Amino acid sequence: MKVVTCIAPVNMAVIKYWGKRNDELILPINDSISCTLSMEHMNAKTTIAVSPDFTESQFWLNGVEQSMDNKRFQNCVNELKRQSKETDMLSWCIRICSENNFPTAAGLASSAAGYACLVKALATIYNVTTDLSSIARQGSGSACRSIHSGWVQWHKGILNSGEDSIATQLYDDLHWPEMRILVLVINDSRKKYSSTSGMKQSVLTSEFLKHRASEIVPQRISDMKDAIHRKDFHKFAEITMQDSNQFHAVCLDTFPPCVYLNDTSHAVINLIHAYNAFRGRNKVAYTFDAGPNACLFLLEEDVEEVLAVVNHCFPTEKPTEDYYRGIEVSEGSFPVGLDAPVMETDCLKYIICTKPGEGANEIHSGHLLNDQGLPST
Numbered sequence: 001m002k003v004v005t006c007i008a009p010v011n012m013a014v015i016k017y018w019g020k021r022n023d024e025l026i027l028p029i030n031d032s033i034s035c036t037l038s039m040e041h042m043n044a045k046t047t048i049a050v051s052p053d054f055t056e057s058q059f060w061l062n063g064v065e066q067s068m069d070n071k072r073f074q075n076c077v078n079e080l081k082r083q084s085k086e087t088d089m090l091s092w093c094i095r096i097c098s099e100n101n102f103p104t105a106a107g108l109a110s111s112a113a114g115y116a117c118l119v120k121a122l123a124t125i126y127n128v129t130t131d132l133s134s135i136a137r138q139g140s141g142s143a144c145r146s147i148h149s150g151w152v153q154w155h156k157g158i159l160n161s162g163e164d165s166i167a168t169q170l171y172d173d174l175h176w177p178e179m180r181i182l183v184l185v186i187n188d189s190r191k192k193y194s195s196t197s198g199m200k201q202s203v204l205t206s207e208f209l210k211h212r213a214s215e216i217v218p219q220r221i222s223d224m225k226d227a228i229h230r231k232d233f234h235k236f237a238e239i240t241m242q243d244s245n246q247f248h249a250v251c252l253d254t255f256p257p258c259v260y261l262n263d264t265s266h267a268v269i270n271l272i273h274a275y276n277a278f279r280g281r282n283k284v285a286y287t288f289d290a291g292p293n294a295c296l297f298l299l300e301e302d303v304e305e306v307l308a309v310v311n312h313c314f315p316t317e318k319p320t321e322d323y324y325r326g327i328e329v330s331e332g333s334f335p336v337g338l339d340a341p342v343m344e345t346d347c348l349k350y351i352i353c354t355k356p357g358e359g360a361n362e363i364h365s366g367h368l369l370n371d372q373g374l375p376s377t
């Protein structure tokens with residue numbers, strides 16, 4: 001029996017991917033840029049075992065056995081087998097066990113981490129050394145960005161085959177060491193509209209989506225790359241927030257509309273604008289993927305005060321050890337003179353403090369399958 005375990009990160013897009021020009025190959029209608037988040041705090045973990053003694057293939061996700069008939073799942077497996085240098089193992093049955101240490105299908109990019117991890121583990125098992133981003137893309141579009149560390153661009157490509165729709169690293173995770181991310185988990189339950197169905201409906205019905213892809217995103221990609229290169233946080237924050245707002249405007253322009261944000265999400269948006277105005281420049285940027293949970297980008301020097309502002313406006317009665325996760329930070333003082341409304345207690349479920357991190361990697365301990373190829377817990 002050959003066993004491999006890998007972990008892969010969440011990535012958070014600052015220029016959003018929304019809409020496919022080819023559903024089968026998952027080819028996007030525009031480029032996107034993301035930040036890979038540290039795997040110390042949010043990751044998918046996958047163990048894969050192959051053996052000539054297995055009588056059937058099985059797959060477990062978060063402790064529950066899953067069907068292996070999913071087309072996207074099969075696309076990834078089949079492509080990696082096609083490229084495999086380990087021909088003797090291709091006929092062996094396979095066992096896969098995967099876990100996320102963060103909520104699944106809640107708008108926190110769980111599919112991106114999951115498919116990046118699956119592809120990395122399969123590639124290691126089958127000794128595939130080609131670019132993995134184009135394979136991960138076929139499972140979940142944004143998974144191609146989780147293959148790499150740091151700041152990543154997914155190129156939409158122009159070829160119908162999808163060969164040039166790959167993710168490349170712009171800068172590694174150490175490029176902007178002062179960058180921090182606060183993930184405000186507002187709702188960790190499964191979202192009402194899946195990203196797949198939402199995108200499909202947007203492509204069919206939103207004229208704004210077409211205008212965004214052709215007229216707005218190309219310049220925004222260029223501006224964002226420049227801001228990251230120069231570490232210009234004020235400009236970075238402006239573009240990040242504008243693109244998040246525009247993405248959700250596209251969702252509202254979809255018919256019928258896909259509504260991912262809730263009242264607490266909008267309260268976070270209002271708070272960040274009030275705080276930035278109070279400080280006289282952009283000190284925090286918010287972005288929301290296809291879900292209500294807020295991802296705040298800020299610099300390390302501002303974390304303590306921003307955390308004080310968030311905790312003042314979104315009070316909690318939850319125990320500290322359950323509420324704060326990730327990098328340990330101290331809460332600063334609420335700035336005198338900031339006019340910000342206080343929301344109901346426990347609008348936020350918990351807060352994760354993290355930073356840019358590495359891409360998908362193999363690890364050599366903590367396998368999720370035992371010697372019989374069954375879940376170890």
